[in-house]
Amino acid sequence: xxxxxxxxxxxxxxxxxxxxxxxxxxxxxxxxxxxxxxxxxxxxxxxxxxxxxxxxxxxxxxxxxxxxxxxxxxxxxxxxxxxxxxxxxxxxxxxxxxxxxxxxxxxxxxxxxxxxxxxxxxxxxxxxxxxxxxxxxxxxxxxxxxxxxxxxxxxxxxxxxxxxxxxxxxxxxxxxxxxxxxxxxxxxxxxxxxxxxxxxxxxxxxxxxxxxxxxxxxxxxxxxxxxxxxxxxxxxxxxxxxxxxxxx
Amino acid sequence: xxxxxxxxxxxxxxxxxxxxxxxxxxxxxxxxxxxxxxxxxxxxxxxxxxxxxxxxxxxxxxxxxxxxxxxxxxxxxxxxxxxxxxxxxxxxxxxxxxxxxxxxxxxxxxxxxxxxxxxxxxxxxxxxxxxxxxxxxxxxxxxxxxxxxxxxxxxxxxxxxxxxxxxxxxxxxxxxxxxxxxxxxxxxxxxxxxxxxxxxxxxxxxxxxxxxxxxxxxxxxxxxxxxxxxxxxxxxxxxxxxxxxxxx
Amino acid sequence: xxxxxxxxxxxxxxxxxxxxxxxxxxxxxxxxxxxxxxxxxxxxxxxxxxxxxxxxxxxxxxxxxxxxxxxxxxxxxxxxxxxxxxxxxxxxxxxxxxxxxxxxxxxxxxxxxxxxxxxxxxxxxxxxxxxxxxxxxxxxxxxxxxxxxxxxxxxxxxxxxxxxxxxxxxxxxxxxxxxxxxxxxxxxxxxxxxxxxxxxxxxxxxxxxxxxxxxxxxxxxxxxxxxxxxxxxxxxxxxxxxxxxxxx
Numbered sequence: 001x002x003x004x005x006x007x008x009x010x011x012x013x014x015x016x017x018x019x020x021x022x023x024x025x026x027x028x029x030x031x032x033x034x035x036x037x038x039x040x041x042x043x044x045x046x047x048x049x050x051x052x053x054x055x056x057x058x059x060x061x062x063x064x065x066x067x068x069x070x071x072x073x074x075x076x077x078x079x080x081x082x083x084x085x086x087x088x089x090x091x092x093x094x095x096x097x098x099x100x101x102x103x104x105x106x107x108x109x110x111x112x113x114x115x116x117x118x119x120x121x122x123x124x125x126x127x128x129x130x131x132x133x134x135x136x137x138x139x140x141x142x143x144x145x146x147x148x149x150x151x152x153x154x155x156x157x158x159x160x161x162x163x164x165x166x167x168x169x170x171x172x173x174x175x176x177x178x179x180x181x182x183x184x185x186x187x188x189x190x191x192x193x194x195x196x197x198x199x200x201x202x203x204x205x206x207x208x209x210x211x212x213x214x215x216x217x218x219x220x221x222x223x224x225x226x227x228x229x230x231x232x233x234x235x236x237x238x239x240x241x242x243x244x245x246x247x248x
Numbered sequence: 249x250x251x252x253x254x255x256x257x258x259x260x261x262x263x264x265x266x267x268x269x270x271x272x273x274x275x276x277x278x279x280x281x282x283x284x285x286x287x288x289x290x291x292x293x294x295x296x297x298x299x300x301x302x303x304x305x306x307x308x309x310x311x312x313x314x315x316x317x318x319x320x321x322x323x324x325x326x327x328x329x330x331x332x333x334x335x336x337x338x339x340x341x342x343x344x345x346x347x348x349x350x351x352x353x354x355x356x357x358x359x360x361x362x363x364x365x366x367x368x369x370x371x372x373x374x375x376x377x378x379x380x381x382x383x384x385x386x387x388x389x390x391x392x393x394x395x396x397x398x399x400x401x402x403x404x405x406x407x408x409x410x411x412x413x414x415x416x417x418x419x420x421x422x423x424x425x426x427x428x429x430x431x432x433x434x435x436x437x438x439x440x441x442x443x444x445x446x447x448x449x450x451x452x453x454x455x456x457x458x459x460x461x462x463x464x465x466x467x468x469x470x471x472x473x474x475x476x477x478x479x480x481x482x483x484x485x486x487x488x489x490x491x492x493x494x495x496x
Numbered sequence: 497x498x499x500x501x502x503x504x505x506x507x508x509x510x511x512x513x514x515x516x517x518x519x520x521x522x523x524x525x526x527x528x529x530x531x532x533x534x535x536x537x538x539x540x541x542x543x544x545x546x547x548x549x550x551x552x553x554x555x556x557x558x559x560x561x562x563x564x565x566x567x568x569x570x571x572x573x574x575x576x577x578x579x580x581x582x583x584x585x586x587x588x589x590x591x592x593x594x595x596x597x598x599x600x601x602x603x604x605x606x607x608x609x610x611x612x613x614x615x616x617x618x619x620x621x622x623x624x625x626x627x628x629x630x631x632x633x634x635x636x637x638x639x640x641x642x643x644x645x646x647x648x649x650x651x652x653x654x655x656x657x658x659x660x661x662x663x664x665x666x667x668x669x670x671x672x673x674x675x676x677x678x679x680x681x682x683x684x685x686x687x688x689x690x691x692x693x694x695x696x697x698x699x700x701x702x703x704x705x706x707x708x709x710x711x712x713x714x715x716x717x718x719x720x721x722x723x724x725x726x727x728x729x730x731x732x733x734x735x736x737x738x739x740x741x742x743x744x
Contacts, residue, residue, distance in 0.1 A: 108398075108401065109398070124692070124696075125688050125689070125692040125693055125696050126688065127692075128689040128691065128692045129692055130692050130695040130696050130699065131696065131699075133699060136699055136700070140393075141393045141394065141397070142393075142394050143394070144392055144393070144394070144640055145636075145637045145638075145640070145700070146637065146638050146639070146640070146663060148700070149637070149697075149700040149701075150604075150605070150666075152696045152699075152700065153604065153685070153688070153693050153696050153697055153700075154684070154685065154688060155688060155692075167394060170398075188402070189401070189402065192373050192374065192401070192402060192403060193373070193376040193483075195376065195479075196372070196373040196375075196376045196377055196378050196403075197373055197401050199378040200372075200373055200378050200379065200400045200401050201397075201401055203378065203379075203381060203384055203400075204384070204393070204396070204397040204400065204401075205397075231691075235689075356646075356649065357646070388641075389641045389642065389645070390641075390642050391642070392640055392641070392642070415642060418646075436650070437649070437650065440621050440622065440649070440650060440651060441621070441624040441731075443624065443727075444620070444621040444623075444624045444625055444626050444651075445621055445649050447626040448620075448621055448626050448627065448648045448649050449645075449649055451626065451627075451629060451632055451648075452632070452641070452644070452645040452648065452649075453645075
């Protein structure tokens, strides 16, 4: 059918570790280069979680070289996904904070399980950190400036119904209909000739993609400076402690 | 009353041919230079069709010089209409795909007959072609980035009720009230002093207008290169065949 | 609690005179430099009016030097408020045209008394004048391009329920619950760490702030040229006469 399925399977919470991101990018590249593949549905094999976002252990107590390598991998994943020539559909079958939300925002269409216990959002500010400008640009392109400004400042995690109301996801369906719906949406998007659709997509996303490409090294330096601060390291350690306690 | 009425009357479907576009631009220019004229209502004299958009016969099997002349005429029409100092109200009394939609989008206010059989949208992608960047810019200025991205990639033609919900048209009225409503809206807009209203309009639209002015020759070259491709010529011929069959 | 309250008290209508603006900016600066202060709620002590906007007497029959000083004070107020590191909540307890609307738009969150007799909007065009580009930019960042284009051209004053529907204000509450609600919203915003919230706010607003900073002197010159025109002076005098008659 020309449609690939990517199922995130990195328990317990599909954290976007360096290894995960690298594999994700390689798989996207392979599909992109496979002319038989026209679309990809992205979902999770882990119950209740789409992806918990960037792996905080990669940002804590590591070397400057490691931070640079990690951040470049985050950028690479986004450049490939947001700029993909394939039709990309996110079947969000669980919560999706921070980097997990970015993955969904970077697709062409977002369907979410209509479970109000699942939430999605760029909640970086809650952790005392700031979403990078290209996370913000991607968010603004989906929900507009005002909703993005408020949601980013509050670090909001929006329950599925609210996310739908804000336009953060395009559609809600019962969890057991999610894959069926994703396939139907994919079919609708693939009914269009690839070439015209791809050029149109590029026209819509190029300005935001180019902005990161033009400032990529600067963005890595900023990340390193930011994450190396003792205050930020402390925030992240506290957050990890909280997560560990919650788990046990 | 200072209000002109332009009724498109080029059966069967008000195609925007080179001749039509040239006459349209000349008439806009005349009205613009007529100090007694403060507003123009644009509608169709052809039943069920506002305008079917660019005339495909102008893009099929013609010379490079013809393509250039045609495209310059499309640009000219849009520059005059989107940048008009007059109040421009579209009374959309029929379907309005592609270039027809652009005409409506370029006005200050869009009223559409509430007939769900009438649809409107930039459906270029359905034909295997890509809406030019300034069609896209005009669309984004009306419906925002996300709705434009999705609608352009799918080449959607939105039935009137959906078009209203998306903000693509401002208001729906029963077909027999359309002209009455257009006149009432015009009166409301003309209650403002022209000078302040015009400066405000320029402030809102200048960035998008300037972008085409700055890239006009390049845009013509792009159009020629694109439309001269054998694959595109084939798509357009197939589309014309389909239209002919539908008619008979 | 780290929250300051600013109550506009300049009867009869809280006009933004040179004196008022200067005091407003000084107070904002003091709060900004007071590390104990993390947020400010802005409201009015005058019944039925939040602020009537720029004081027209400052723009009528005065010297070029006065116009320059006045305009610089308007700019200064906006640069401080829109760029404030504090959480800023507008408790809009009355009508708020023109410059009064700008004050509300420049806050992080707008709560309005749900009285349909209170209206808000950038109605400059009604007076025959044009909102400056940075009023427009601030407005677009809140309501998007299309709503701003229409509202600015018509110089609309939106009754509270309509303002809420358009996204011009975030929330409506009964007038006697306004301060309570403002305090609750402030508490929610202050639950976030200041540093991450401030950097996020800067990321969202910097482009629009920088645009005025880069064109500040040019903007002052434009204002002087515009306001010095006899036609504009006449419009403003007529408007003042009308206000006086209405009062008596």
